[in-house]
Amino acid sequence: MKSCGVDILGMIITSHSLEETLKLGQRLAKHLRGGDLLGLSGELGAGKTVLIKGLATGLGIKRVVRSPSFNLMRVYKLPRPLHGIKTLAHLDCYRLTAPAEAVDIGLLDYLADKKTLTVIEWPEKIKKILPKNRTKTIRFEILSENVRRLTLL
Numbered sequence: 001m002k003s004c005g006v007d008i009l010g011m012i013i014t015s016h017s018l019e020e021t022l023k024l025g026q027r028l029a030k031h032l033r034g035g036d037l038l039g040l041s042g043e044l045g046a047g048k049t050v051l052i053k054g055l056a057t058g059l060g061i062k063r064v065v066r067s068p069s070f071n072l073m074r075v076y077k078l079p080r081p082l083h084g085i086k087t088l089a090h091l092d093c094y095r096l097t098a099p100a101e102a103v104d105i106g107l108l109d110y111l112a113d114k115k116t117l118t119v120i121e122w123p124e125k126i127k128k129i130l131p132k133n134r135t136k137t138i139r140f141e142i143l144s145e146n147v148r149r150l151t152l153l
Helices: 018-031 048-058 099-104 107-112 123-129
Strands: 012-015 037-041 073-082 085-092 116-121 135-142 148-152
Touching (some): 037 048, 037 123, 048 116, 085 107, 099 123, 107 116, 116 123
Antiparallel strands (some): 012 148, 135 148
């Protein structure tokens, strides 16, 4: 993941609050491009959706971003394209029992769209259908009640 000549892969970031995680998402938006696939791994309550809320804000999305846990996927149109991104597709695979369920709701269409940024919570549940060479991952670890370690892989 590069932007402005800065490689952020391999970075380890410690967030001490929800606000810091939101701001990290806003800054991360500058490094993502249309066609990127970002997987967020970590246990429940680790801050994955909070990061996506910040990412959406950084992309200029004004709508309230909610976890798609029960809908499986939410799609947001950017008010104006940014870094080749016109659409943010947010998928939460926590409740999936098989990768075919992600295919059934149209995930492959979003993955094939070079103007869509696709962000997937719990990507390990559908790893078999994700393009290996395009998947960037952020691993979330809970260190304490408010502190999280994020590793960008």
